[in-house]
Amino acid sequence: MKQHPNYSQEHKRFLARHKRKSALILCSQLGLLVFILGLWELLAHFNLINTLIMSSPSRILATIGSLYSSGELFYHIGITLYETLLGFAISIILGGLIAIILWWSDTLRKILDPYIVVLNSLPKIALGPVVIIWFGAGMQSIVVICVLITIIIAVISMLNAFREVDKDKILLMRSMGANKFQILTKLILPASLPQFVSVLKISVGMSWVGSIMGEYLVSSAGLGYLIVYGSQVFRLDLVMASTLILCILACIMYLAVALLEKYVNKKRGL
Amino acid sequence: MSGKHLLELENISLNYHTLKDETTAIKDITMHVDTKEFISIVGPSGCGKTTLLSIIAGILKPSHGKITLNGRPIAETKNQIGYMFQRDQLFEWRTVLQNVRLGLEITHNRDPENEKYLNELLDKYGLGDFRDKYPHHLSGGMRQRVALIRTLVLRPEILLLDEPFGALDYQTRRTVIQDVSSIITREEKTSILVTHDLSEAVSLSDRIIVLSKRPSIVKAEFKTNLRKLENIEERKRTEEYKRIVDEIWKELEN
Numbered sequence: 001m002k003q004h005p006n007y008s009q010e011h012k013r014f015l016a017r018h019k020r021k022s023a024l025i026l027c028s029q030l031g032l033l034v035f036i037l038g039l040w041e042l043l044a045h046f047n048l049i050n051t052l053i054m055s056s057p058s059r060i061l062a063t064i065g066s067l068y069s070s071g072e073l074f075y076h077i078g079i080t081l082y083e084t085l086l087g088f089a090i091s092i093i094l095g096g097l098i099a100i101i102l103w104w105s106d107t108l109r110k111i112l113d114p115y116i117v118v119l120n121s122l123p124k125i126a127l128g129p130v131v132i133i134w135f136g137a138g139m140q141s142i143v144v145i146c147v148l149i150t151i152i153i154a155v156i157s158m159l160n161a162f163r164e165v166d167k168d169k170i171l172l173m174r175s176m177g178a179n180k181f182q183i184l185t186k187l188i189l190p191a192s193l194p195q196f197v198s199v200l201k202i203s204v205g206m207s208w209v210g211s212i213m214g215e216y217l218v219s220s221a222g223l224g225y226l227i228v229y230g231s232q233v234f235r236l237d238l239v240m241a242s243t244l245i246l247c248i249l250a251c252i253m254y255l256a257v258a259l260l261e262k263y264v265n266k267k268r269g270l
Numbered sequence: 271m272s273g274k275h276l277l278e279l280e281n282i283s284l285n286y287h288t289l290k291d292e293t294t295a296i297k298d299i300t301m302h303v304d305t306k307e308f309i310s311i312v313g314p315s316g317c318g319k320t321t322l323l324s325i326i327a328g329i330l331k332p333s334h335g336k337i338t339l340n341g342r343p344i345a346e347t348k349n350q351i352g353y354m355f356q357r358d359q360l361f362e363w364r365t366v367l368q369n370v371r372l373g374l375e376i377t378h379n380r381d382p383e384n385e386k387y388l389n390e391l392l393d394k395y396g397l398g399d400f401r402d403k404y405p406h407h408l409s410g411g412m413r414q415r416v417a418l419i420r421t422l423v424l425r426p427e428i429l430l431l432d433e434p435f436g437a438l439d440y441q442t443r444r445t446v447i448q449d450v451s452s453i454i455t456r457e458e459k460t461s462i463l464v465t466h467d468l469s470e471a472v473s474l475s476d477r478i479i480v481l482s483k484r485p486s487i488v489k490a491e492f493k494t495n496l497r498k499l500e501n502i503e504e505r506k507r508t509e510e511y512k513r514i515v516d517e518i519w520k521e522l523e524n
Contacts, residue, residue: 177377
C-alpha cells in the first residue's frame with residue numbers, strides 16, 4: 001500500500017480501519033495456535049491426558065531435535081521430498097504431453113474417453129499391490145503410485161483448459177492461415193497458462209498424497225515410513241513429529257506454487 | 271460473369287448435416303462485392319449470416335456453388351481475407367505490438383518492410399504509445415482498433431466484420447464505429463459487415479443485402495450514398511438514411 005499525501009481524512013481513516021482489522025485477524029490466528037498448543041502442553045504436563053497416546057508439543061519438539069542430532073531428519077525428509085518432486089515432475093510433463101496428444105486428435109480422445117473416466121473414478125491406491133509386484137518393493141513403486149494418483153486429474157484438467165480456449169480465436173488464426181502446430185504453440189498453450197498453474201497447485205497436493213501412500217505400502221525410509229513405523233511401535237511422538245514436518249513441507253511447496261500463480265495472473269491482468 | 275468483380279458468389283448453398291437431420295442453411299445465394307465497397311448483410315437472427323462469412327473466409331466449404339476472389343477460386347487464395355469478431359479476441363499474454371504481429375508470424379512474413387508498415391499503422395491510429403502495453407491496459411475502443419490493425423497488417427483484399435461492435439457498451443460503440451469506418455475508408459479496404467443492427471448497417475455501407483430466414487436467400491438489396499459523409503452521426507441525420515432504414519424494416523417484416 002503506497003502512502004499518498006493527498007488522501008482525504010476519510011480515506012486515511014478507512015486505511016487505518018483496514019489495517020487494524022488485518023492485524024486483529026492475524027493476532028487471532030496466531031493466538032488460536034498458541035492456545036491449542038498451550039492447552040495441549042498443560043493437559044499433558046498435569047497428566048490429564050495420556051501422553052503415550054496423545055504426545056505433547058514439547059515431546060514432539062524433542063523428537064524432532066533427536067532426529068536432527070542423529071542425522072536422520074534430513075535423510076528421511078530428503079527421501080520423501082525426492083519421491084514427491086520426481087512423481088510431481090513426471091506427472092506434469094507426461095500428463096502435459098498426453099493432454100496435448102488428446103487435444104490434437106479428437107478421435108483418439110473419444111476412443112480413450114471411457115478409459116480415462118474409469119481410471120479417474122478408480123481409487124488409484126487399489127493398484128498399489130500390483131505396482132509393487134511389477135516395479136519391486138522400493139522407491140520405484142512409490143514414484144509410480146505417486147504418478148498414478150497425480151497424473152489422471154492433471155491430464156483431465158489440462159485437456160479441459162485446452163478445449164475451453166475461445167473458438168473464435170482458433171477461427172482467427174485459421175483465417176490467417178495458421179496450421180495446427182501454430183495454433184497449439186501460439187494460442188492453446190499460452191492461453192492455458194493460468195489453468196496450467198492451477199493444475200500445478202492441485203498436483204502438488206496430489207503428489208504428496210501419492211508419495212506418503214506409497215511409503216505406507218512399501219518403504220524403508222521417508223516421512224511416511226516414520227509415521228507407519230512410529231504407529232507400529234507405539235511411538236506417537238515420532239508419528240506426530242513426522243506429520244508436523246510433512247505439514248510444513250507441503251505448505252511450503254503449496255505456497256511456492258500459489259506465489260507463481262499470483263505472478264502469472266498479475267501479468268495476465270486477471 | 272467471372273472476373274468482373276473483386277468477390278463473386280454464384281449460387282452458393284450450404285447444407286448442414288447432423289445425425290437427426292439435414293438442414294439447408296443457405297440457398298442459392300448470388301452476390302458480388304467490388305473493390306473498396308462496404309457491404310452489410312442483415313437478416314433475422316439464425317439466418318446464416320455468420321455461416322456466409324465463414325464460406326467467404328474459406329473456412330467452410332459450400333455444398334454447391336462457386337466463389338471467386340479476383341477471378342480465382344477462394345480455396346486457392348490465402349491470407350487475402352481479414353476477420354474481425356464480436357469480441358476483439360486479442361491475446362492477453364501478448365503486448366499490443368506482439369498482437370498485431372501475430373499474422374506476420376503465422377505467415378512467416380516478418381520482414382523489415384512489414385514491420386515498418388505495422389508500426390506506421392499503430393502510430394497513425396493512436397496506438398504508438400501503447401505498443402508495449404498488454405490488452406488489459408487498453409479501453410474497449412482501443413482494443414477493437416488493435417484488432418482491426420492486426421488484420422490490416424496482412425494487407426487483406428477483404429475485411430470480414432462479424433458483428434464487431436456487438437459486445438461494446440453504447441458510448442464506446444459510437445466511437446469505435448466511427449474509428450473503424452474512418453480507418454477502413456482511409457486504408458481503402460473492401461469490407462463485408464454482418465450485423466442485426468439496421469442503423470449500423472445503413473450508416474456504414476454502400477450497399478445492404480437483406481437475407482431471408484432459413485434457408486436464407488437474398489431477399490432485397492439497397493444502395494446508399496451515405497459514405498461520402500465522413501461523420502457517422504451526420505449520416506444518420508440525413509433523409510436518405512431514414513428512408514432506407516424504413517424500407518429495410520418493411521422488407522424484414524414481410
